Amino acid sequence: MSRVTLLSLQILVAVVALALWQFLTSVPVFGKILLPPFFFSNPVDVFSQIVNWFYTGVIWKHLAITLWESILAFVIGSAAGILVGFWFARQPRVAAVFDPYVKMANALPRVVLAPIFALWFGLGVWSKVALGVTLVFFIVFFNVYQGVKEVPTTVLDNGRMLGMSERQLMRHVYWPSALSWMFSSLHTSVGFAVVGAVVGEYLGAAAGLGYLIQQAEGTFDVGGVFAGMFVLSAFVILIDMAVTVVEKRLLVWRPTVAPRD
Amino acid sequence: MTGPTAVALDNATVAFRLADGRVYTAVEQANLAVAHGEFVAIVGPTGCGKSTLLNVAAGLLKPAAGTARIFDKQLSGLNRDAGYLFQADALFPWKTAIDNVAIGLEIRGTPRAEALARAQKWLGSVGLGAFANRYPHMLSGGQRKRVALAQVLIRDPKILLMDEPFGPLDAQTRQIMGNLLLELWTADRKAVLFVTHDLEEAIALADRVVIMSAGPGARIIGDWRIALPRPRDISEIRMEKDFHALHREIWSVLKDEVMKGYVQSSQAGAA
Numbered sequence: 001m002s003r004v005t006l007l008s009l010q011i012l013v014a015v016v017a018l019a020l021w022q023f024l025t026s027v028p029v030f031g032k033i034l035l036p037p038f039f040f041s042n043p044v045d046v047f048s049q050i051v052n053w054f055y056t057g058v059i060w061k062h063l064a065i066t067l068w069e070s071i072l073a074f075v076i077g078s079a080a081g082i083l084v085g086f087w088f089a090r091q092p093r094v095a096a097v098f099d100p101y102v103k104m105a106n107a108l109p110r111v112v113l114a115p116i117f118a119l120w121f122g123l124g125v126w127s128k129v130a131l132g133v134t135l136v137f138f139i140v141f142f143n144v145y146q147g148v149k150e151v152p153t154t155v156l157d158n159g160r161m162l163g164m165s166e167r168q169l170m171r172h173v174y175w176p177s178a179l180s181w182m183f184s185s186l187h188t189s190v191g192f193a194v195v196g197a198v199v200g201e202y203l204g205a206a207a208g209l210g211y212l213i214q215q216a217e218g219t220f221d222v223g224g225v226f227a228g229m230f231v232l233s234a235f236v237i238l239i240d241m242a243v244t245v246v247e248k249r250l251l252v253w254r255p256t257v258a259p260r261d
Numbered sequence: 262m263t264g265p266t267a268v269a270l271d272n273a274t275v276a277f278r279l280a281d282g283r284v285y286t287a288v289e290q291a292n293l294a295v296a297h298g299e300f301v302a303i304v305g306p307t308g309c310g311k312s313t314l315l316n317v318a319a320g321l322l323k324p325a326a327g328t329a330r331i332f333d334k335q336l337s338g339l340n341r342d343a344g345y346l347f348q349a350d351a352l353f354p355w356k357t358a359i360d361n362v363a364i365g366l367e368i369r370g371t372p373r374a375e376a377l378a379r380a381q382k383w384l385g386s387v388g389l390g391a392f393a394n395r396y397p398h399m400l401s402g403g404q405r406k407r408v409a410l411a412q413v414l415i416r417d418p419k420i421l422l423m424d425e426p427f428g429p430l431d432a433q434t435r436q437i438m439g440n441l442l443l444e445l446w447t448a449d450r451k452a453v454l455f456v457t458h459d460l461e462e463a464i465a466l467a468d469r470v471v472i473m474s475a476g477p478g479a480r481i482i483g484d485w486r487i488a489l490p491r492p493r494d495i496s497e498i499r500m501e502k503d504f505h506a507l508h509r510e511i512w513s514v515l516k517d518e519v520m521k522g523y524v525q526s527s528q529a530g531a532a
Contacts, residue, residue: 152349152351154347154349154350154351155351155352155353155354157321157345157347157351158345158347158351158352158353159353160321160339161319161321161339161340161343161344161345162364162365162368162412162413162416163341163365163368163369163416164368165368168368172353172356172364172368173353176353176355177355180355252396253354253355253356253357253396253397253398254354254398255398
């Protein structure tokens with residue numbers, strides 16, 4: 001399939017879906033409107049809501065808050081994950097002792113922590129960051145742990161035979177290997193940072209995309225809920241594209257990501 | 262033999278504890294000496310413990326009994342005089358070819374600019390001058406071996422340990438690599454311990470060919486001096502009469518061990 005055909009088919013899907021949505025919410029079929037606008041809104045209303053948000057500029061504040069929370073959650077969660085991942089991988093005894101608790105903590109659905117974090121950190125930015133950190137931490141932690149553990153013995157022996165000290169092995173062998181594993185899960189961890197922020201906002205906040213959606217829902221403004229969802233997915237897609245660019249630069253040495261020549 | 266002994270294994274026995282608690286003796290009482298500047302090849306059937314012996318000389322493995330001496334000093338810890346060329350890919354995949362070669366100097370404290378300049382020269386010596394900025398995955402298997410060779414040689418080790426380094430390569434590339442190795446080796450005659458399962462390769466390259474018996478408890482069962490003239494061309498030398506005579510003689514001993522090793526490994530596979 002050529003690029004043009006593919007793109008036009010992709011656009012066609014959106015057009016058909018939107019048309020169907022508009023049709024079913026506004027034109028009676030057999031004397032009955034199948035999707036009552038009160039529950040399903042309609043594309044025109046949703047679109048005008050989005051335009052209104054951007055036109056009046058109210059959306060920027062919420063976008064900025066959500067972005068800031070996501071960034072903080074990602075940075076703090078990654079730093080902690082790298083630190084603990086390295087520590088556990090280099091100290092198998094520590095890892096063995098903590099193993100059941102790590103599994104337990106990771107098994108817990110993080111949403112249930114949101115009320116506690118709201119109590120501890122208030123309704124501001126930090127309770128959302130805390131929620132995002134608990135999500136990001138485990139992904140980065142597991143990947144770094146694996147990355148340090150999975151350095152091929154031959155590469156390690158080669159480093160030793162070339163005269164590397166433990167510190168040099170850390171810098172030239174373990175660290176790049178761990179980072180490559182972490183980067184390969186960059187999409188997931190960045191995505192989870194956003195999830196943490198939005199879910200946190202939804203459950204109690206004064207600003208952010210999650211708050212916006214929650215507010216609309218509270219006033220039975222279904223159009224507002226859909227508008228918030230569309231803005232949120234566009235936001236996530238943009239972040240994901242940025243991650244792809246970063247990833248391509250960081251993992252040039254990887255056969256799967258680097259362009260073939 | 263001339264000069265001091267670069268590598269000496271005295272009654273070296275290597276044993277491993279298996280997962281089920283039994284002890285597996287890979288090599289039993291091996292005695293081997295490599296003189297300074299000598300090229301020794303170890304040949305033996307698959308799984309006889311040739312690589313094990315090499316790892317003892319490298320200090321990566323401690324013998325259960327016996328000793329390894331390097332330039333008349335007992336080896337404890339890693340062998341700092343040796344460069345090791347591995348069978349599997351051992352390059353750092355996250356470093357470019359030139360960084361892979363330069364690293365051996367950099368960790369020793371050589372300034373980066375100087376290390377890079379010398380690495381570029383070594384890449385030239387192995388015929389990869391134009392591939393300095395490629396990552397290992399962008400190179401062919403033979404090219405990766407060349408980088409690995411430069412990576413080891415740039416540190417100018419007194420001893421070169423090679424574990425079936427050309428094993429994964431195709432026949433033509435192996436011959437080209439063999440000639441490259443001989444060319445580089447002739448320049449400053451390091452002591453070389455070269456492990457291979459290919460008798461022809463061993464005879465074509467080495468000053469001495471050592472034969473090991475089939476494992477477990479492999480022993481050194483033969484030691485031939487290869488008096489073929491140097492410089493040699495790996496592909497030409499195989500046509501010569503003396504080569505054939507030596508090959509026939511050594512193969513008559515090796516053949517039985519290869520058969521034994523084959524029977525054992527197929528039994529182990531069936532069990």
